[in-house]
Amino acid sequence: MFGLDTLGRYVKLMQRTFSKPDNWRMFWRQLPKEMVKLGVDSIGIILIISIFMGAIMLMQTILNTESPFIPRYSNGLILRDTMLLEFASSIMSLLLAGKVGSNIASEIGSMRITEQIDAMEIMGVNSANYLILPKVVGLILCMPVLVTFSVFCGLLGGAGIAVFTDMIPLADFVYGIQYAFIPFYYTYSMIKGLFFGFIIASVSAFYGYYAYGGALDVGRASTNAVVNSSIAILLMNIILTRLMLT
Amino acid sequence: MIEVKNLYKSFDGKEVLKDISATFKSGEINQIIGQSGSGKTVLMKSIIGLFRIDRGQIWYGDRNLTDMTRKEIKLLHQEVGMLFQGAALFDSMTVLENVMFPLEMFSKTTKKEKIERSRFCLERVNLKSTQVSSLFPSEISGGMQKRVAIARAIALNPKYLFCDEPNSGLDPVTALVIDRLIEGITQEYNITTIINTHDMNSVMEIGANIIFIEKGVKAWEGSKDDIFTAHNEALDNFVFASNLYKKIRTSQTGK
Ligand SMILES: Nc1ncnc2c1ncn2[C@@H]1O[C@H](COP(=O)(O)OP(=O)(O)O)[C@@H](O)[C@H]1O
């Protein structure tokens, strides 16, 4: 990912990807399919992980901030801002890089090694555009929903702790998650989600598209896709935070 | 007609093709034969423009591929059909969708006409379109996959048809069926067809114009009838590698 040569090939592939589709009708047909495959099918795992992480994060903050000087509702506030600022965008994107990224890389990679991509090129189809654009656009469109959903599930997990344990009264928790809400944090989270969605889909597609060899190489491509899109997300996270919050 | 002139191609300094010149005629089967690794696939993909060549010219009629812009190559590709070694059917699509794919991309006809055209192409390669249309590539045999791939390749009425080892992995009977099919289609629609093969049966069945590639160099050209009397050492080593062909030569020439 970080070699200049690799970066150059990535940029070139993106230029081909973001050109005008040979046939818009085919693009509009692919887009919803990709949104289901990449977005809708990820809802389950996001649901489970966000609920449990929301629950455990609330428990940890309560356990570690027990002090007469800190009001109890502040635990709800901390959970809300952690979910909003980092978990729902960054951590969830790392998770998606593993699930969606490997899926994209192995799908495109196996099309490459079985010459399906060559077959498209021979027909005069811009294969990068046909295969990659709907994935990138589809995932980007899904991200705001997924991020919002993740925040919601995290708070739900916290509410579960409030309801089912005596660690924090529900009223305090509910008060806390509404206290001193900064709307820009939501915008910040959305913007990060959009960037990360782009990174996951495009970097993974890149590794799949340039796979060469056999089935083993497709596996390698998909590992590379996950590792490198995760690194790119972590770097981009620092850059975006520096730009938007400091 | 396709004319290749003084074509050179290397990968990272390693020369794979050296000074290849050849003429491929329309309405006839042109074959590129040679051992595995001799450069057949690279030559074919270079002619099509999937590989950028180092030097040389590739003429499609009066158009030189090496002078074409990316857009012109794209348009040329809509006149080209290709049959890949492993069929290369899109495995997320049904048989009918595979054949319809090039039509959906580029044809201005109505949906009904596209389906009809696809059905026609499937029937043309002797498949019952009602039976196979809704199956996925993984659900049909290798020979049927090849036929579907041919149907897809001819969907847009190509002027040029490229086949990379069309009968590899097929039993001799099915291989012959595929060969005959390609020959029939070539003659019927006056297509310029180029076939890569190392299968001598296929050469003796349908090879009209043959070029023999040995280690990236064109070592011989002629028709299937000239092969037994060519007296070219490299070619003889290739052709008479099997006892069967040695026996045929003995029975024909007494040697
Ligand atoms: N993409 C590539 N990069 C580097 N070398 C290649 C590539 N494709 C083919 N070659 C080399 O070119 C030579 C000819 O290969 P090929 O044309 O596939 O042979 P065949 O006659 O069996 O089709 C081989 O030595 C192969 O290693």
Ligand SMILES: [Mg+2]
């Ligand atoms: Mg080959």
